[in-house]
Amino acid sequence: xxxxxxxxxxxxxxxxxxxxxxxxxxxxxxxxxxxxxxxxxxxxxxxxxxxxxxxxxxxxxxxxxxxxxxxxxxxxxxxxxxxxxxxxxxxxxxxxxxxxxxxxxxxxxxxxxxxxxxxxxxxxxxxxxxxxxxxxxxxxxxxxxxxxxxxxxxxxxxxxxxxxxxxxxxxxxxxxxxxxxxxxxxxxxxxxxxxxxxxxxxxxxxxxxxxx
Numbered sequence: 001x002x003x004x005x006x007x008x009x010x011x012x013x014x015x016x017x018x019x020x021x022x023x024x025x026x027x028x029x030x031x032x033x034x035x036x037x038x039x040x041x042x043x044x045x046x047x048x049x050x051x052x053x054x055x056x057x058x059x060x061x062x063x064x065x066x067x068x069x070x071x072x073x074x075x076x077x078x079x080x081x082x083x084x085x086x087x088x089x090x091x092x093x094x095x096x097x098x099x100x101x102x103x104x105x106x107x108x109x110x111x112x113x114x115x116x117x118x119x120x121x122x123x124x125x126x127x128x129x130x131x132x133x134x135x136x137x138x139x140x141x142x143x144x145x146x147x148x149x150x151x152x153x154x155x156x157x158x159x160x161x162x163x164x165x166x167x168x169x170x171x172x173x174x175x176x177x178x179x180x181x182x183x184x185x186x187x188x189x190x191x192x193x194x195x196x197x198x199x200x201x202x203x204x205x206x207x208x209x210x211x212x
């Protein structure tokens with residue numbers, strides 16, 4: 001009866017009342033033990049800590065202002081200036097040179113931009129003429145995490161990082177683009193030429209997304 005840890009046993013023939021009394025006592029003892037274990041477990045049960053609520057990052061909203069003027073000949077000119085912050089993604093492929101020391105692979109850049117868009121609407125004789133001018137400044141350039149992971153796995157991260165950051169007397173492509181500097185005026189980094197060209201291609205692709 002002890003090994004089974006249960007009070008469900010057969011009574012002994014000829015000692016029914018005694019056996020039943022023993023069984024009842026054992027059953028009561030087992031129930032008491034179980035209740036004690038539950039009580040003990042409840043005391044030591046750790047109270048779960050509430051998880052902190054993380055507020056979602058709010059994207060900066062564009063701000064705009066509008067001015068209106070009418071010339072002496074009755075021409076109406078409305079100018080709307082919109083200031084904005086935007087992140088665009090540029091994609092490109094890094095191709096090997098004639099030595100073909102590596103296989104081509106994709107790269108992606110995250111380009112953060114602060115810009116201003118001017119929309120001028122001129123109304124004369126009932127006809128509207130709309131002109132738009134977009135000026136911007138590149139604040140930061142970075143590789144996407146996927147690009148870092150892929151380049152590291154394929155053994156290309158050393159060259160991508162060298163092209164982006166530069167070394168010694170060679171200025172990195174990222175730094176040159178932040179000056180700002182026209183893409184055609186950016187010098188590639190020695191021993192990381194293919195990576196430099198790929199970064200420039202991805203940057204141009206990002207700017208194209210911005211101007212769409």
